[in-house]
Amino acid sequence: MAKLNINGKVRDVQAEADTPLLWVIREHVGLTGTKYGCGVAQCGACSVHINDEVQRSCSIRVGDVKAADRIVTIEGLSATSSHPVQKAWAAIDVPQCGYCQSGQIMAAAALLKKKPKPTDQDIDAAMTNICRCGTYQRIRTAVHMAAGTSGGRSSAAPVNAKSKA
């Protein structure tokens, strides 16, 4: 039995203490926007915020989470997909399959909270989540857009088709 503060709501969950927070969020709380990708804190698909820090929830035991810890999942990032990161993601059309994007968005939001004007090097260091579709270029562009900074080496817009005429 654990008390968890998730997205501002305190919930009681009946889970063994060694259950990863990820699976408590997905299976006990029923919030499935946080994804399973590797289970070993490599891919970041399970990223959530705990007290404003981005954390990989697959590798945190629920027994180690305190009742006072503020957990925010992708569902709690904003009520209407209006967080600057979400808006930039939409404007740039970042997602392909979308499966990793909850984690990418949570990582980007945490980065901007710490560094509102990140450099490309800051983005390199903070955005370590895996995307197999390969949306990295657009992620970089979208982080810059959300921050209101101009992109560095990878901010090129796609070259559109030459018109026949």
Added chain:
Amino acid sequence: MKSTIRGKAARLSRRKFVVASAAAAGGGFALGFHLPFGIDGATAQSAANAGSEVNAWVYIKPDDTCVIRIARSEMGQGTLTGLAQLVAEELECDWKKVATDSVTPGQNLARKRIWGEMGTGGSRGIRTSQDYVRRGGAAARIMLLQAAADQWKVPVAELTVANGVITHAGSKRTTSYGKVAAAAAKLAAPDPKSITLKDPKDWKIAGKPLKRLDTADKLNGSKVYAIDVKLPGMLCAAITDCPVYGGKLKSYDEATIAGRTGFRKVVKVKDSAVAVVADTWWRAKSALDALPIVWDEGTNASQSSATIAAHLKDGLTATTTNGGRQNGDALKAIENAAKKVEAVYATPFLAHATMETMNCTVKLSADKAELWVPTQNKEASLAALSEASGVPLDKCEVYGHDLGGGFGRRGGTQDYVHQAVAIAKEFPGTPIKLIWSREEDMAHDFYRPISQCKLSAGLDADGNLVGLHVRVSGQSINAYLNPALIAGGKDERQLQGYYEQPGDAQLGYSVPNLLIEYAMRNTHVPVGPWRGVNTNQNGVYMECFMDEVARAAGKDPLEFRRALMHNHPKHLAVLNAVAEKGDWGKPLPAGIHRGIAHFMGYGSYSAAVAEVSMTGKGKVRIHRMVLALNCGHAVNPDQIAAQVEGSVAYGLTATLYGDCTIENGRMTKLNFDTYEIMRLAEMPKVETVIVPSFDFWGGVGEPTICVVAPAVLNAIHAATGKPVRTLPLKAINLA
């Protein structure tokens, strides 16, 4: 079923919208209809939201929302949006009022495959359905206009339509699609052959870099992938198959885990796997990890990467081969050449590593079988469900969810569906969700085939290529998945990209004396399609060797290639385009080096220029990649660019890190700590140059990946003066 709603229609409840559209689409196929949007069930349809099915592709609601039906799978590649653009273009509807709806294979079966093929692989999603979906949109437009003409009692030729609004200029009357859809639905459909499709140069919706239709719910966690499915009473299963391919399950000790919280049952699955069923997946997985299992690993346990490499090496010189092509006498021409070049290349097995691991949910009831699944082939999923459950096809239904990555992994094999059905048989009436752990996903893939290649070239005194001999030795996808495709021992599939015939994967060079051969060397490791499959390996072999030969001839790699391409103007045009945009021949900053490559696959022409530098530690840094693509028609240039960018990331992961090594008969790299994936920090700047020639329909998802590795390897060759002949780069000190 899913629906993606934009604009005005977005204000509607998703659930009501989908139910109304599907139920009102008529016929028996609405029965058994399900929404994978949670367990609280579908609300009853609202009559006010009901619309009319004008034809199989187009369903129109009273508020003018045009629902376009999509039969192919969406796994990130953007086909859903592209197909909707093609239908909407001919329909002449308002793009802001377009929604999409996926058809199920049960519906397709019940309606005699009215939506055609549903399989989504081989970069076929748009190119092999574009004609009939456009005709579907055009036919609906013709019927809607006729309905308005009938209502107004005017000749249909006097009507015009734009953005779903029909106008009769003579009487200054207007109406909208939503108002005439019910009448249009009662009209006879025009003969599709009688329809003249628009000239693509007149396109207003297709051909434009429109935003994807399916982004919104990927931004807030609300998108329901198959792994997220929740059903009343559902139980979860974790599974492990014998780690050695071909091995068997011997025994397990259920008593050890029987008392665990949430535990329900251990199920033997076929003769090689064991699953644990519990109330949550984590409890099932933990119990499975604690379950003592004894395997009969069999004789394959002696296999390793080393034994497999030796087996393939034998194929490089074997006298018996399995197909190929030839013109002239390559062996003689090389023997008599002024200069000879020879090299042996090798590429490893690769895993797909989709972000969403294999999973599906099966419910077997007294009179029906249901499946919720991420699949690239919903009809194959339906067939697998029926076959494994014994339930007749017309009592089966498959609810396809958008995939968390596909890349060829979730096509025809449907191995996880067979497993889930076997487990669900033990729990009649209870939905069973089977999820593979990442480790299971890496251990039991259908890997990109391993191969080696020996190449020999002969140059005359002027450095012209007079003879080329290519011998590929490696595993056959067809032999593993579809032996019937191997006729008379010939298996051309493994020579993808080297074909003589045009149109699909033609070699872009004319060599006076050419011999290309394939020696099949199968292993015990399962293989299958992998984004771009054999064009990847064959592209590395041909294009890296071309650089070696050009150097031996003392010629610029681009000029050397051009001299061999006079009979292949489309290949040449793409190579020229990438050379221009990639600044080939222009000065570079100190320490930066360029490489170039081109190749053809999936009906499209691709080329790349890479700019790299070497670090002091013998590693490479890729700074910039320019890719050119001629896919014939470019339905959505921005999504094509996204696919090109993605192919660079997927291709660079393979180039830098990808290597599935085998020891003791099993895969050794079982998670991302050892099977490394390229991260954002290593992503080069990618520039996409789309050069459509408007005279064919080529693929998009796969064609460009095959030029990524060779362009990078050729740039490394330029930087170090040494060719790179094996992958991945992380296994090599490039210093």
